[in-house]
Amino acid sequence: MSVKAEIADILTRLGVNSASYTSGSTKIISPVTGEEIASVADVSAADTSAAIDKAHEAFKVWRNVPAPRRGELVRLLGEELRAAKEDLGRIISIEVGKITSEGLGEIQEMIDICDFATGLSRQLYGLTIATERPGHRMMEQWHPVGVVGVISAFNFPAAVWSWNAALALVCGDTVVWKPSEKTPLISLACAAVFEKAAARFGDAPDGLLTLLIGDRAVGEVLVDHAKVPVISATGSTRMGREVGPRVAARFGRSILELGGNNAGIVCPSADQDMALAAIAFGAMGTAGQRCTSQRRTFVHDSIYDQFVPRLKAAYKSVTVGSPLTTDALVGPLIDTRASDAMERALEQAKVLGGTITGGEKIDAGYPNAHYRRPAIVEMPVHEGIVCEETFAPVLYVMRYIDLDDAIEKQNAVGAGLSSTIFTLDMREAEQFLSVAGSDCGIANVNIGTSGAEIGGAFGGEKETGGGRESGSDAWKAYMRRATNTINYSRELPLAQGVSFDI
Ligand code: NAD
Numbered sequence: 001m002s003v004k005a006e007i008a009d010i011l012t013r014l015g016v017n018s019a020s021y022t023s024g025s026t027k028i029i030s031p032v033t034g035e036e037i038a039s040v041a042d043v044s045a046a047d048t049s050a051a052i053d054k055a056h057e058a059f060k061v062w063r064n065v066p067a068p069r070r071g072e073l074v075r076l077l078g079e080e081l082r083a084a085k086e087d088l089g090r091i092i093s094i095e096v097g098k099i100t101s102e103g104l105g106e107i108q109e110m111i112d113i114c115d116f117a118t119g120l121s122r123q124l125y126g127l128t129i130a131t132e133r134p135g136h137r138m139m140e141q142w143h144p145v146g147v148v149g150v151i152s153a154f155n156f157p158a159a160v161w162s163w164n165a166a167l168a169l170v171c172g173d174t175v176v177w178k179p180s181e182k183t184p185l186i187s188l189a190c191a192a193v194f195e196k197a198a199a200r201f202g203d204a205p206d207g208l209l210t211l212l213i214g215d216r217a218v219g220e221v222l223v224d225h226a227k228v229p230v231i232s233a234t235g236s237t238r239m240g241r242e243v244g245p246r247v248a249a250r251f252g253r254s255i256l257e258l259g260g261n262n263a264g265i266v267c268p269s270a271d272q273d274m275a276l277a278a279i280a281f282g283a284m285g286t287a288g289q290r291c292t293s294q295r296r297t298f299v300h301d302s303i304y305d306q307f308v309p310r311l312k313a314a315y316k317s318v319t320v321g322s323p324l325t326t327d328a329l330v331g332p333l334i335d336t337r338a339s340d341a342m343e344r345a346l347e348q349a350k351v352l353g354g355t356i357t358g359g360e361k362i363d364a365g366y367p368n369a370h371y372r373r374p375a376i377v378e379m380p381v382h383e384g385i386v387c388e389e390t391f392a393p394v395l396y397v398m399r400y401i402d403l404d405d406a407i408e409k410q411n412a413v414g415a416g417l418s419s420t421i422f423t424l425d426m427r428e429a430e431q432f433l434s435v436a437g438s439d440c441g442i443a444n445v446n447i448g449t450s451g452a453e454i455g456g457a458f459g460g461e462k463e464t465g466g467g468r469e470s471g472s473d474a475w476k477a478y479m480r481r482a483t484n485t486i487n488y489s490r491e492l493p494l495a496q497g498v499s500f501d502i
Helices: 003-014 043-064 067-096 100-120 158-168 184-201 216-224 237-249 270-289 301-319 336-351 404-409 426-431 472-478
Strands: 026-029 036-040 136-144 147-153 174-178 209-211 230-234 253-257 263-267 293-298 353-360 373-379 393-402 418-421 443-444 479-487
Touching: 003 036, 003 147, 003 184, 026 184, 026 479, 036 184, 036 237, 043 147, 043 174, 043 209, 067 100, 067 158, 067 184, 100 158, 100 209, 147 216, 158 174, 158 230, 158 472, 174 216, 184 209, 216 230, 216 237, 230 237, 230 472, 230 479, 253 293, 263 270, 263 404, 270 293, 270 301, 270 393, 270 418, 293 301, 293 404, 301 353, 301 373, 301 393, 336 353, 336 373, 336 393, 404 426, 418 426, 426 443, 472 479
Parallel strands: 147 174, 147 230, 174 209, 230 253, 263 293, 263 418, 293 393, 373 393, 418 443
Antiparallel strands: 026 036, 136 479, 353 373
């Protein structure tokens, strides 16, 4: 069966109307084979606005549904995702090129956040606060905020939606989703799965979830719309630089999840087998197309000549090929632009004195697809292209002597998403995690930069945008806080001892 026929088969099984992926003028290409697998139509600006209005009306109903009941919808969504896991994972492999276990892993992450959000629906706590006035009570409440606009990137085309949607829905918000223009098919599938959950739920208002297929122009309508109080935007730092100020200009709230340039430090005492396995997955997994992919590694001078040859050997031996027909560990790059960007980065690294292992194009049997062997580049300097995110499997490796210096270099880039240290020395580990250590939103010890669990808040600092999604108290960004003071006395004392006798 052709890939095009297979995807049509899966989408039909999931209940997606065939007109939505066969009748548009935007062609969707599988990065695995380079062939056209579908065509979709972009939604117009007028329809986008109308959809937001409808989501706003749905919000007025949904906010009144008790939160634990809202949690029931998300629980059902989790059940439907479990039932559709294989199909959804396969769509991700076809549309994004992830290997099977990573495609399925992405769906598992969605199931996990549904479980988390279901429990959360009974835990949207506010504080009771000591008040200085007798006969008063002060407390805070968390209320639903409105329509949450979700703009997502191609590389986690389904999970990013679910991190936002599962929380937003239990928080009493409605969701308008603008997926990446490169991955409309998995979003159509997710919307169909959501509809199944909503049908089982029974009395969900129309407009709880709206999918808007289109490019950045559609995203811009969402970004500028006064009835969308929260924009959660995941993608490049370039995108965040445009979206952030536009949302701020209308006093909206944005949750920005942008690019990373994640580093790891391998210390003299490191468990080198563990470091090797973690870096190999962190840097080569998903063909280097994770926001948390490891892109820089600092190796202590005393173990460099032992550790780096092993890493290079792993790069030479890794299997690259179709995730649909082989058990290769590294699949294709998403498109020509990504492949060209990798080529350019390697050229620039070479000019700076880098020694490259790998990086060459690989013939996987599909002339229109872009397969490359992951590249490891030994760098004599930490500057230029090393300090930028290239969304491809390129790992820069540098020697270090002094840990302070390695941490300073690790922090000396625009992005601040994920970081790790490999050490068995607790002083080094604690220094790395301390106030003077890693400046990233994610700082790990003895595990890789990528592969976060949903229980923790996910996001990063600086040019990564500062947003937090998923676990911990990230839910607060999807609600508005009201501080309430109630006077049950017969007096009217003013705060701070102010008197105002009339
Ligand atoms: P991208 O920035 O090209 O596109 C992301 C989304 O933003 C798409 O839906 C796109 O249509 C939309 N968009 C772009 N410009 C816009 C604008 N001006 N207004 C409104 N919407 C706009 O990113 P991509 O290539 O799809 O994804 C790769 C990037 O995403 C990498 O930089 C990666 O690090 C980052 N990323 C970050 C996280 C995170 O959680 N921090 C997660 C995944 C990906």
